Amino acid sequence: MADEKTITFPVEASHIMMFARAIGDYRPEYNDAEAAKATEAEGIIAPPTFPQAVAQFDPDYHLRLQPGVPWFGSGKNPSGVEGKPASSGGLHAEQHFEFFRPVRPGDVLTVTTRPGETWEKTSKRAGKLVFSERITEYRDQSGELVVRARGVGVKTERPVDQG
Amino acid sequence: MAIKASEINVGDTHEEVLVEDLKRTQLVMYAGASGDYNPLHTDQVYTTQSAGYPSVFAHGMLTMGMTSRVVASFVGAVNIKQFGVRFTNQVWPGDTLTGKATVQAIREENGEHLADLSVETVNQDGVPVVKGRATARLDP
Numbered sequence: 001m002a003d004e005k006t007i008t009f010p011v012e013a014s015h016i017m018m019f020a021r022a023i024g025d026y027r028p029e030y031n032d033a034e035a036a037k038a039t040e041a042e043g044i045i046a047p048p049t050f051p052q053a054v055a056q057f058d059p060d061y062h063l064r065l066q067p068g069v070p071w072f073g074s075g076k077n078p079s080g081v082e083g084k085p086a087s088s089g090g091l092h093a094e095q096h097f098e099f100f101r102p103v104r105p106g107d108v109l110t111v112t113t114r115p116g117e118t119w120e121k122t123s124k125r126a127g128k129l130v131f132s133e134r135i136t137e138y139r140d141q142s143g144e145l146v147v148r149a150r151g152v153g154v155k156t157e158r159p160v161d162q163g
Numbered sequence: 164m165a166i167k168a169s170e171i172n173v174g175d176t177h178e179e180v181l182v183e184d185l186k187r188t189q190l191v192m193y194a195g196a197s198g199d200y201n202p203l204h205t206d207q208v209y210t211t212q213s214a215g216y217p218s219v220f221a222h223g224m225l226t227m228g229m230t231s232r233v234v235a236s237f238v239g240a241v242n243i244k245q246f247g248v249r250f251t252n253q254v255w256p257g258d259t260l261t262g263k264a265t266v267q268a269i270r271e272e273n274g275e276h277l278a279d280l281s282v283e284t285v286n287q288d289g290v291p292v293v294k295g296r297a298t299a300r301l302d303p
Contacts, residue, residue: 015196022192023228024182029240040165041241048235048246049228055198063201073202078212092223096247102240150247158215 004114009054009138013105016046019053046103051138051147052095054111093131094152100145109138109146116150127157165242168276168301173266177237181229181260181284185221190256193225221254226293230284233262238278238299248282248295259287264297276301 013033020030028035029045036044055061065071072081103109116133123129131154138147182189190204199222202209210219227248234243254260261284268279280297 018192019196019228022189022196023225023232024189025228025232025235027235027240029235039241040239045241047228047240048231048243049224052199052224053197058198061198063199065200072209072213073200073206074208074213078208092250094247094249095224095227096245098245099243 004112005058007054007057007059007111007113009051009057009109009111011046011103011105011107011109013044015053015056016044016050016105019050020047023047023049041102044105048097048099049095050103051097051109051111051136051149054109054136054138057111090153090155092151093154094150096150098148100147103138103146107140107146109140112137112139123156129157130155165239165300165302166237166278168269168278168303171266171269171278171301173269175266176263177233178261178263179233179236181232181262183259185254185256185258185260187219187256190219190221190225193222193228197222197224199224218255220256221258223250223293226250226254226260226284227295229260230262230282230293230295233264233284234280234282234297234299237264237280238297238301242300243297244277244300245298246282246295247297248293250292251294252286252290252292254286254292258292260284260292267296269301276303 017031029039029041033044070081072079113134113136116135118132121129131152134151136149140146194200194205204219204222207219210216264280264282266278267281270277278299278301282295282297283291284293285291
C-alpha cells in the first residue's frame with residue numbers, strides 16, 4: 001500500500017524503565033524485574049503509551065537530529081533552518097490505544113503505519129486547522145496483533161493564542 | 164489482582180496528583196525516552212524566538228503518559244484494554260496536574276467483565292488538559 005511504513009521495534013526492559021521514569025511512574029511492573037514477578041503482571045510490562053516510543057526505531061524520524069540533515073532547533077540562531085516560517089507546525093490532537101495483550105521486554109514488534117482520514121475546521125485561537133489521522137498496528141513475532149493505535153495530528157495556520 | 168466486578172460501582176473514582184510544578188527537565192527526560200525531540204518541548208530559544216510560543220511546553224504524550232498512572236493505579240496496569248484521549252489544552256513548565264478516572268459503566272463482553280472509565284486531567288486552574296476514556300478488565 002502506498003504511504004505505508006513498516007518499522008521493527010525491539011522492546012527492552014531498560015527502555016521501558018526510562019520511559020516509566022519520564023512519565024513519573026515507579027510501579028514495579030515497569031521498573032523492577034524481580035518485584036514485577038510478584039504483581040498481577042507477573043513480570044515487566046510496558047506502560048500503555050509506550051508504543052509511541054517506536055519513534056526511536058524509525059530510521060528517518062523527522063523529530064530526531066540526523067547526521068547531515070539541517071535541524072530546525074536553535075544553535076547559533078534561534079532556528080537552524082533559514083527562512084523557516086514562524087509556524088507552530090503540527091500538534092497532537094488525539095491519541096488512542098487498543099491493547100490485545102501487554103507489551104513485554106523481548107517482544108520484537110513489527111509496526112505498520114498508514115494514513116487515515118483528513119478533515120478541516122476553523123478555530124478562533126489558531127485559524128484554519130487541518131486534522132489528519134494515522135493508524136498504527138503493532139504485531140509480534142508470531143504475527144499476532146498486540147496494539148492498535150490511532151493518532152490525530154493537527155496543523156494550525158498560526159501558533160495557538162494563549163490565555 | 165484486578166478489581167472484582169462485584170466490588171466496583173458506576174460513579175466510583177480515583178484521583179491522583181500527577182506532577183507538581185512541572186520541570187523542563189522532565190520534558191527532556193520524556194524527549195529522550197520517547198524519541199520525540201521536537202524543539203518545541205526542550206529548546207526555549209527556538210520555541211520563543213522562532214516558533215512564537217511563550218515557553219517550551221509538554222509533549223501531549225507526556226501528559227497522556229502521566230494520565231495513564233491514574234488508570235493503572237485504579238484498575239491495574241496489566242488490565243488496561245483501551246486508553247484514548249483528546250489533548251484539550253497545552254501543559255507548561257510550572258503546571259500542577261491532577262488526574263481523575265470515573266467508572267461510567269460495568270459490563271460483560273465475550274465472557275469478560277469490563278469497566279469503562281472516563282478520564283480527565285486538569286491543571287492548577289481546573290482547566291482540562293486531556294479528556295478521554297479507558298476500558299479495563301475486571302475479575303469476575
